[in-house]
Amino acid sequence: MQPAFPVSIVPSSSAPRGSAQRGSRNSPPRRQAPALPPQDSLAYAMLQAAQLVAGVLEGANLTDAYEKLLKAQPGWSDATRGAVRDLAWSTLRDYGRGDAVLSQLVPRLPPPFIHGLLLVALCRLAQRPEQAHTVVDQAVSAAAALMPGLKGMVNGVLRNVLRQTDAVRGWQAEDEESRYAHPRWWIAEVRAAHPQNWEAVLAAGCSHPPMSLRINRRRAEAQAEAARLAAAGLPGRLLAHGALLLERPVAVGRLPGYAEGRLSVQDAGAQWAARLLAPRAGERVLDACAAPGGKTAHLLESADIDLLALELDPQRAARIQSNLERLGLRARVKTADCRDVDGWWDGRPFDRILADVPCSASGVVRRHPDIKWLRRKEDIATFAEQQAAILDALWRTLAPGGTMLYVTCSVFDAENGAQVERFLARHMDAERLPIDGRPAFQLLPNAEHDGFYYALLRKSA
């Protein structure tokens, strides 16, 4: 799968000098800071990606940091935005691979920017070995712009890597974290939960994610919409449950029909939620952890229901409203902690509840590769506690005979099967309804969809 924006960025020496270059002929003479490379150069994209990677190494959220950067750089071309994104995301997907090499070649941990830059360069060298010398030159230019005193070190390390390709392969193969590009504890969790498929799950976690669309059946017909997109150069395949899997990802702004609310971007795995909960016209439905509202909207597209959407984070709650407006849908949206039932519930029970709980996001790690670097094993128990509290609180608000769909985008058992087992042990009035003949529906990430877990729980009448 190709990245959304193929990186077609030129080396800095052949690029025209861009507006990012500091100083001008008319400026008064002063001590010159080293010039930034031109914006359309690989060196510039590497420099920006290195800063994003360095931020993550110090604990920053990648998506937030990237969005902040885009706001600060409104003049970037699509190519520059795409190149920076692709370099940063690819580098972070490669967890452990660069560090297996650096631990052999660099005696002391370099400053975060240089550490990030070396990781970006190593990832790019692995992706484009035929451009090895350009990659090294561009990495050195990036270092020269921000930390000129360390450009010789960057040059030396990367040239060493080029001279020792067999040794590099050996170091990476020896080390489990490098071989599977995931933290060791994570590998162990996946291996225990999915003994037959653990290597495929880890490989999917390092791949480029697919892009799927959800057709708004109130405004468009699936086959006709797929044909319209194909005619516009965006071919795709309709999957059995109605999701349209695009052959190639595309920027949302280039999707015809998006602004008109005929379609939304939603992973094919996430599109099972509305089908499995299957609300009927007139029912009272609660979407308890709703932002940004993808599943809320799908539920409303599928039936005329009375829906309450809850969300803890007020900024994220605002995104639900704007998504619903684009799609021509209506729901009551409330900012609330769904565990604080007395604070938001009017006492009228719900026929159906969607509990799409906060989780480790280990099933969508290829979209958020910073979580491989930031999560700790202990976080899983914290998520599991939070999930149990949410399930117990919501159960009070479900009508006798009603159903609750428990959803995570995790591949860890503590958040999935083990969580549901513990819930069933605590609630004698709960039974698990089989999904397609199985006790639960675990979708493992692959080329069609991300990783999700679904369990359907029914309250005794």
Ligand SMILES: C[S@@+](CC[C@H](N)C(=O)[O-])C[C@H]1O[C@@H](n2cnc3c(N)ncnc32)[C@H](O)[C@@H]1O
């Ligand atoms: C997995 S995301 C939901 C995705 C959403 N269902 C969708 O399909 O677009 C979980 C959401 O739950 C929210 N959340 C976390 N704890 C919550 C709580 N106690 N009450 C309500 N919302 C909560 C998070 O802020 C986050 O937006």
